[in-house]
Amino acid sequence: MDFTLSTEQQMIRDLCKNFVKNEIAPIAEEMDETGHFPYEVWKKLGDLGIVGIPIPEEYSGGEMDWVSMMIAIEEISRGDASLGVSLLDSVTLPMNLINTFGTKEQKEKWLTPLATGENIGAFGLTEAQAGSDANAIQTRAVLDGEEWVINGTKQFITNAGLKHNSLVIIAAVTGEGSGTKKRISNIIVPTGVGGYNFGEKYKKIGWKASETRELIFDDCRVPKENILGNPEKGYNQFMMALQTSRIGFGAHSVGLAQAIFDVSLSYAKEREQFGKTISKFQAIQFKLADMIMEIELARLMVYKAAWQKDQKENYFATSTYAKVFASEVAKRCADKGVQIHGGYGLMDEYPISRYWREVKFEEILDGTSEIQRLNIAQKVLKL
Ligand SMILES: Cc1cc2nc3c(=O)[nH]c(=O)nc-3n(C[C@H](O)[C@H](O)[C@H](O)COP(=O)(O)OP(=O)(O)OC[C@H]3O[C@@H](n4cnc5c(N)ncnc54)[C@H](O)[C@@H]3O)c2cc1C
Structure with a gap:
């Protein structure tokens, strides 16, 4: 068993760390204040090849492994949670779906500009009555000649409505399935097509620069060929993509937890009470020790799940463990981090207060x- 990162994986980590230092860290606080998504930074991520890491070269990707992609998501999220989630969402959901199930034509038309960072993708499953219960979706698509006619409303959709958001892949009911299951298919809906409108950007407690919107489909027509893969298998298709995005959320949580550790350690080494820095108190040391230990465990779980995906092994269990464990580690780290900062941890000018608002998302999304x-x-346990 070899835990050493390959030269390419290490290169991706260094590239992202450098990018965060120069391009993201200086604007992270401003992004939280203004809620502005910095497209120019996204484009640079694309130009560096970070957005297209696991996509074949034929479609302008880096043709690298998913471990590298997760390292990139971790490091970018360590710099800023909003950019991190836009990246993980676009890559693990719409890009992953088109790359795995799309035709050559669909890949050339839709995947290439997503992989270069020219565009940003979205994936729409959730509806008002269908959150945890994905099979409860009611958005319907009916074939009318050469077109799908879509009616319904999606909610809480990440990246939708951003200036360079080119498409959303929606899960829609297209018929009766077996037993109580509906026949669900995935359909590519381009931005700007008639009958497809966005709601206002939701006001969130964190991840403010990552835009989240309601999508309204009112007799929206898209060409028949916008269906993705086998229309009978839409449910299984998006379940595969959601397994990948679970690893992505694990990586995102590790990045956020590491950012929390970084600021907490440096604060503990600076803040003096009773004539010494608080880092000299065992109560503070134990918090930092628990944080770094749990972060390392979560990181290992994320990399193992991504490695299993790369090896084409079943990664259902590990991706699920990684998502739950890493998200809860991030929350525990935020709690300890604020405690280490004392009263200053509750003040807006310290990034720890932003991180504390941001970690809760990890336990709910996806x-x-x-x-x-x-x-x-x-x-997994078959209980
Ligand atoms: C900022 C943001 C971005 C998002 N981005 C996207 C996106 O891009 N695309 C997309 O499709 N969706 C997106 N979502 C939706 C997200 O995945 C859902 O919010 C999430 O799956 C939970 O669904 P819900 O909010 O309807 O909660 P509910 O399903 O109503 O759950 C409420 C509570 O009940 C619990 N619960 C529900 N069922 C059970 C059960 N059987 N057993 C035990 N407990 C249960 C849940 O765990 C939770 O604690 C986003 C959400 C947010 C907030």
């Missing part, structure tokens, strides 16, 4: 911790 534990109990 399948809550309760749903992931159900997955482990039912699908």
Whole structure:
């Protein structure tokens, strides 16, 4: 067993760290204040090849492994949670879906500009009555001649409506399935097509520069060929993509937890009470020791799940463990981090207060911790 990163993986880590230092860290606080998504920074990420890491060269990607992609998500999220989630969402969901199930034509048309960072992708599953219960979606697509006619409303969709958001892949009911299951298919809906409108940007407690919107489809027509892969298998297709995005959320949580550790350690070494820095108090040392230990464990789980995906092994269990464990590590780290900062941890001018608002997202998005534990109990332990 070899835990050493390859030269390419290490190169990606160094590249992202450098990028965060020069391009993201200086604007992270401003992004939280203004809620402005910095497209120019996104484009630079694309130019550096970071957005297209796991995509084949044929479609302007780096043709590298998913471990490298997760390292990139971790480091970018360590710099800023909003940019991190836009990256993980675009790559693990729409890009991953088109890359895995799309036709050559779909890949040339849609995947290439996503891989270069020219565009940003979105994935729309959630609806008002269908959050944890994905099978409860009601958005319908009916074939009318050469076009799908889509009606319904999606909610909480990341990246949708951003200036350079070119498409959303939606899950829609296209017929009856077997038993109680509906036939669900994934359809590519381009931005700007008639009958497809965005709601206002949601006001969130964190990840403010990552835009999240409601999508309204009112007799929206898209060409028949915008269907992705086998229309009977839409549910399984997006479940595969959600497994990948779970690793992505694990990597995102590790990045955020590491950022929390970084600022907490440096604060502990500066702040003096009772004539010495608080880092000399065992109560503070134990918090930092627990944080770094748990972060390392979470990181190993994320890399193992990504490695299994690269090896084409079953990564259902590890991706689920990684998502739940890393998200809860990030939350525990934020709690300890604020405690280490004392009263200053509750003040806006210290980044720890922003991180504290941001960690909660990790336990809810992409399948809550309760749903992931159900997955482990039912699908891994077969209880
Ligand atoms: C900022 C943001 C961005 C998002 N981005 C996207 C996106 O890009 N695309 C997309 O499709 N969706 C997106 N989502 C939706 C997200 O994945 C859902 O919010 C999440 O899956 C939970 O669904 P819900 O909010 O409806 O909660 P609910 O399903 O209503 O759950 C409420 C509570 O009940 C619990 N619960 C539900 N069912 C069970 C059960 N069977 N057993 C035990 N407990 C249960 C849950 O764990 C939770 O604690 C986003 C959400 C947010 C907030």
